Amino acid sequence: MRFIRIRSLGLFLLVCAIAALLPSCHSRKWQGDQKLIILGIDGMDPQLLKKFMVEGKMPNFSALAQKGSFRLLTTSLPPQSPVAWSNLITGMNAGGHGIFDFIHRDPKTLQPYFSASRVEPPKHGIHLGSWVIPIGGGTAEQLRQGKAFWETLDDYGVPNTILLMPSNFPPVKAKGYTLSGMGTPDLRGSYGTFSFYTDDPMTAAGVVEGGQIIPVQVEDSQVTAKLIGPDNTFRRGSPPTLEPFTVSIDPLQPAARFSVQDQKFVLREGEWSDWIHIEFQLIPFIGNVKGICRFYLKQAHPRFELYVSPINIDPADPALPLSTPKRYSRDLAEEVGEFYTQGISEDTKALSAGVFDDKEYLEQAKTVLAEHRQIFDAEFPKFHSGVFFFYFSSLDLNSHMFWRLIDPQHPEYDAALAAQYGSALPEFYQQIDQVLGEVLQRMDSRTTLLVLSDHGFAPYNRSFNLNTWLLNNGYITLKSEPSSDQNEAFATVDWSRTRAYGLGLNGLYLNLKGRERQGIVEPGAASDSLLKEIKEKLLVLRDPQNNQSAITRVDRASEVYQGPYAQQGPDLLVGYNRGYRAGWQTILGNFPADVFENNTNPWSGDHCMDYTLVPGVLLSNRAIDAASPALTDIAPTIFAQFGIPQPGGMMGHSVFSSNR
Amino acid sequence: MPSNTPLLLVLAISIVIGFLMVIVFRYTSDQKAIGRAKDRLKAHLLAVRLFQDQLPVVMRAYGRILHGTGSYLRLAFTPLLIAILPITFLIVQLDRYFGWLPLQPAQAFLVEARVEDPAALNEASLQLPPELSSSAPAVHVPKDKEVVWRVVAERAGHYDIQIAASGQTVSKQVVVTPGLARVSPVRLKDHFWERLFTSGEPALADNSPVQSIAINYPPREISFAWMEWNWIVLFFVASLVAGFIFKSVLGIQV
Secondary structure, eight states: OHHHHHHHHHHHHHHHHHHHHHHHHSOOOOOOOOEEEEEEETTOOHHHHHHHHHTTSOHHHHHHHHHSEEEEEBOOSSOOHHHHHHHHHHSSOHHHHOOOSSEEEOTTTOOEEESSEEEEOOSEEEEETTEEEEESOOEEEEOOOSOOHHHHHHHTTOOEEEEEESSOSSOOOOSSEEEEOTTOOOTTSSSOOEEEEEOOTTSOOEEETTEEEEEOOOBTTEEEEEEEEEEOTTBTTOOEEEEEEEEEEOSSSSEEEEEETTEEEEEETTEEOOOEEEEEEEETTTEEEEEEEOEEEEEOSSSOEEEEOOOEEOTTSOSSOOEESTTHHHHHHHHHOOOOOSSSOSOHHHHHTTSSOHHHHHHHHHHHHHHHHHHHHHHGGGOOSEEEEEEEOHHHHHHHHHGGGTOTTSTTOOHHHHHHHTTHHHHHHHHHHHHHHHHHHTOOTTEEEEEEOSOOOEEEEEEEOHHHHHHHTTSOOBSSSOOSOTTSTTTTBOGGGOOEEEOSSSEEEEOBBTTBTTOOBOTTHHHHHHHHHHHHHHHTOBOTTTOOBSEEEEEEHHHHOOSTTGGGSOSEEEEEOTEEEEOTTGGGTOOOSOSEEEOOSSOOEEOOSOGGGSOEEEEESSOOOOSSOBGGGHHHHHHHHTTOOOOTTOOOOOTTOSOO | OOTTHHHHHHHHHHHHHHHHHHHHHHHHSOHHHHHHHHHHHHHHHHHHHHTTTOHHHHHHHHHHHHHHHHHHHHHHHHHHHHHHHHHHHHHHHHHHHHSBOOBOTTOEEEEEEEESSGGGTTTOEEEOOTTEEEOSOOEEEGGGTEEEEEEEESSOEEEEEEEEETTEEEEEEEEEOSSOOOOOSEEESSOHHHHHHHOOSOOOOTTOSEEEEEEOOOBOOEEETTEEEOHHHHHHHHHHHHHHHHHHHHTOOO
């Protein structure tokens, strides 16, 4: 009997012990009430910010700087947004997260690809006539490595909302609400491909950077054309899906009726449509993929000109994951209406291609910011504890496009245009100030605020064509004259006699034996010596037009990167002087005739240069102890706020810690 | 109006109709004969399972199953026919409420008028009450004999818009409301069957120069069980489920 009692007591204790242990098997539940708000403002430049503060245009930033702290924030190396935001997300540099540039290359094929994510169709399929039955599904893969700070917050039960974060497509698994930002493709899998339909015979048809010019005919005041959707992997050869639409133009008035699937709408000349839902048919009656786009009737008479935005993934019914939980993007769309989901929403390419003029681009860019503000206004009031992060893209993209209107030294400066649109960039800054004003109103003693940018900005006056320079200096050998096909990287390069090549905005790679498919440079002493030689030559390089240094800094990857991916990036990071940047063609492996060129593109400001020349900003309502905080300090700062031990591999320290 | 009101109404109507269908079926069908037909079917199915190794028996059983199914359908046909007519009428009427979303204040919509004579196209004009206004020039589409106006309502209400062409004026109802309302997406001349199923307004006069006037009300979709439903599909599914439940509870042979 006694034995039974002892056994029962033993069992009881065992059950109690298991019960006591159970909570620790689940994720921990954070009990605090602190709040950390982070406004991530891409491209906010410290010099411009100070100037606008002095001019009284940024009262909320002035108040925050006065009551709290304002520091320069050391950006990433190289100072490109996907790299910079990945530094912030992981607390590591590119060696730790594996994002080195907007563009990476496969060393085996030397073909460039977008660095942040990859969307791929199913690899295998059974062919039945013109149809293909895929075996397995396609994939959307995020290429950033390293653990995102909100994943660690989830581990410790700290609630978090992370909205429009760059380099987070498809979004990593998370318990909080997340919405992917820059790096999210359009429905065609590109960073954004607009369509421009015109009957103007003077407009060259075909592919332009970031878009497609499609010739149409106006017959009986009617235009019939097709929207170009994603590639149909169910068809042999994966042709693009096409959906017809009709435009009936009034014979006299500058207006037209559009019929797209079962939707009809009327636009006046110079008017935008709302978001239009499109279903692209992959398999009749069975497989459809949904997208959204906006129409802009640029001209009805005498020439027909119609712009259609890139087909965005429909947030209400996403074909690829956009958010966590998956339903969140749909709930958001129901609450605030449809919105741009492609990561780079401002259609800078349409302005560069001459499809938009400044007024049209500005209107589109304002819409993007208005949508972001609507999402912010809907979500910010719901935040009560933990971490709230919100990203704004507007200052970055609009500094790129409107720098020429605020800088009389820029080769594309136009006084008349500057008088008309020179206020656009300051007004975008002011809108961000208004957002900060909304946040400041809701601050309390439990709230820490960080307002930061990933980098600053500088003029982009002159292009440096790194590949042409390498060619002229004997590091690249061509088999024939440079190819006129700009879509084919390194098409004419003789790899058996090429020692180095440039790819991406700041990257220079050796044609290294054992790494590149036809590598010829021996690793070790030979490669070290070659890197040293190229670095020295680049640093003494002068622009013949003005005798200025074009390159102020060249970093060896092996000296600046730490982490498991440090070997996968470029061998040298080329840091351009203010006013300089890699030319548009060289970054994709092409060879323009001249080493230096004037930048005549409306894309007139940039930051892909010497990272010490384009720091970002960091403002807080608390005293920042760090004298030179960096992006890699942000994740450690977040963890310190919630008493979470800093995970191994992180480089930085809390910006509020004096013990750095 | 709460956003789930149409869902609740459709579900409630489906349950009531499911119940009524079962009751109608009960009193318009030969319950005993249906019971016998079902029993026979069950017996033949059992024969197929029991005598799998005797092909002639199995083939005979299959033949009888086919015949028994025909008998069962014949027995069910009359009650279904009796039920289907009022249900069709009901669906047509309910579609006026659930098929389309009424317009909202500040929401642009199109008024499309199709005329008999293309020559009348250019003189066709739209007269609006003060609460509505045109927000774009009229678009004339000679190929389709249509003229299209884009209109915006300032505030909610039931309005009559007038279209003048060839010396005559015809009107069309426009419903702007955040609530559930009866809407008619088109007013037609002739086209009896089309009018029966889609229009909720009297026919245009035979001598009217206007063939049709359409308003592009957005189609309504009802969110239910993580899916978007056309209300008719939801109605069929919900009334079938309700019918099966009531049939079991009331012990009715269906």
